[in-house]
Amino acid sequence: MKTKGLYGFCTFLLVLFFQGFQDCVQGRLLAASKPDRDAAAAYARWLVSQNTWGILNTLSRELEGAPFGNVVSFSDGIPDKGTGIPYFYLTTLDPTARNALKDRRSSLTISEYPLGTCGKADPESPVCAKITLTGSLVLLDANSSEVEFARTALFTKHPEMKGWPKSHNFQIFKLEIKDIFMINWFGGPKPLTVDQYLNYKMNKFAVSL
Amino acid sequence: MKTKGLYGFCTFLLVLFFQGFQDCVQGRLLAASKPDRDAAAAYARWLVSQNTWGILNTLSRELEGAPFGNVVSFSDGIPDKGTGIPYFYLTTLDPTARNALKDRRSSLTISEYPLGTCGKADPESPVCAKITLTGSLVLLDANSSEVEFARTALFTKHPEMKGWPKSHNFQIFKLEIKDIFMINWFGGPKPLTVDQYLNYKMNKFAVSL
Numbered sequence: 001m002k003t004k005g006l007y008g009f010c011t012f013l014l015v016l017f018f019q020g021f022q023d024c025v026q027g028r029l030l031a032a033s034k035p036d037r038d039a040a041a042a043y044a045r046w047l048v049s050q051n052t053w054g055i056l057n058t059l060s061r062e063l064e065g066a067p068f069g070n071v072v073s074f075s076d077g078i079p080d081k082g083t084g085i086p087y088f089y090l091t092t093l094d095p096t097a098r099n100a101l102k103d104r105r106s107s108l109t110i111s112e113y114p115l116g117t118c119g120k121a122d123p124e125s126p127v128c129a130k131i132t133l134t135g136s137l138v139l140l141d142a143n144s145s146e147v148e149f150a151r152t153a154l155f156t157k158h159p160e161m162k163g164w165p166k167s168h169n170f171q172i173f174k175l176e177i178k179d180i181f182m183i184n185w186f187g188g189p190k191p192l193t194v195d196q197y198l199n200y201k202m203n204k205f206a207v208s209l
Numbered sequence: 210m211k212t213k214g215l216y217g218f219c220t221f222l223l224v225l226f227f228q229g230f231q232d233c234v235q236g237r238l239l240a241a242s243k244p245d246r247d248a249a250a251a252y253a254r255w256l257v258s259q260n261t262w263g264i265l266n267t268l269s270r271e272l273e274g275a276p277f278g279n280v281v282s283f284s285d286g287i288p289d290k291g292t293g294i295p296y297f298y299l300t301t302l303d304p305t306a307r308n309a310l311k312d313r314r315s316s317l318t319i320s321e322y323p324l325g326t327c328g329k330a331d332p333e334s335p336v337c338a339k340i341t342l343t344g345s346l347v348l349l350d351a352n353s354s355e356v357e358f359a360r361t362a363l364f365t366k367h368p369e370m371k372g373w374p375k376s377h378n379f380q381i382f383k384l385e386i387k388d389i390f391m392i393n394w395f396g397g398p399k400p401l402t403v404d405q406y407l408n409y410k411m412n413k414f415a416v417s418l
Binding site for chain 1: 261262263264266267268269272273274275276277278279280281282298302304314315316317318320322323330331332333334337339341343367369370387388390397
């Protein structure tokens with residue numbers, strides 16, 4: 001009887017252990033394999049497709065033209081079908097959308113750190129990748145086919161968005177990328193053109209989750 | 210003998226469970242209690258003291274004045290002794306320091322999301338706090354007492370920095386805050402002056418870890 005109780009306790013501990021492990025990975029998407037660090041386009045597309053949030057920068061109208069970063073969610077497509085183009089769901093109740101409608105210059109900055117794949121590296125270390133996509137933040141035509149694609153991309157990765165208040169008049173924006181700054185190892189930014197980035201075929205490294 | 214083995218296995222499982230739990234929190238500092246959402250100064254100081262990295266935004270010299278975000282590590286003091294003033298360890302090999310030396314206008318943006326205290330809220334949800342400190346990014350005098358304080362603050366939270374290459378000539382910068390934009394619940398940005406933020410006494414909510 002005592003042994004039986006001990007077996008039960010062991011089972012309970014096993015459940016606790018695996019439950020705990022599961023909780024560890026809930027905060028982020030399960031990552032597709034991290035590309036080789038020298039495959040710059042693959043690495044950049046991986047960072048953008050695996051992350052679900054970043055900092056979107058605009059030029060502040062209210063703060064004398066200062067660069068104004070804001071935490072935003074984004075999506076470049078449904079999981080494992082990323083396009084590399086980040087889409088956003090923004091309201092002019094927030095300064096970022098207001099700024100962009102006045103001056104389109106913008107950048108989106110993403111860190112590898114929240115993906116949990118940097119090991120023990122410091123977030124500023126070049127070993128923990130960072131990417132900044134600079135370009136124009138533009139409002140999509142509400143009746144375009146692109147807006148339909150973008151809405152599906154956003155709502156799939158961010159289901160909560162579907163329920164955000166209609167009265168806030170959220171609209172879909174995209175970043176038209178003109179420059180890519182990525183560091184994913186020692187030796188400075190990786191050479192990477194916008195064409196190389198956009199033309200990279202994601203399925204080269206996609207894995208089914 | 211069988212029972213003894215089972216006891217041993219149970220002990221092993223218990224060790225695994227607590228080890229696993231410990232690993233879960235390694236990616237971030239153990240958080241002091243999250244302040245009440247209506248205590249704007251306390252909340253803002255908590256976000257800045259608990260986070261160890263964010264996005265530092267400057268005006269790009271190379272990209273036609275675009276707002277340029279970069280992933281950086283920072284520290285506002287040793288743990289639980291934060292000052293609210295973010296210090297950075299930057300090199301002019303990186304565009305952020307070069308930009309700041311040309312035009313000081315800057316902002317630091319931090320999300321509550323990586324702290325793991327947003328529950329199931331989306332990173333863009335107002336329920337998951339975000340803060341943007343806007344001001345001037347200034348280089349500290351290498352012989353000042355403030356630079357000594359800042360170095361200790363940075364190296365305590367980012368021990369890896371001590372070993373970064375001397376040849377890269379890292380220097381300490383700080384953000385002189387002029388405006389605070391924080392959302393930590395529904396209803397738009399919380400009213401919060403720079404004086405209220407800087408004068409807030411951290412030990413009101415500090416807990417020993």
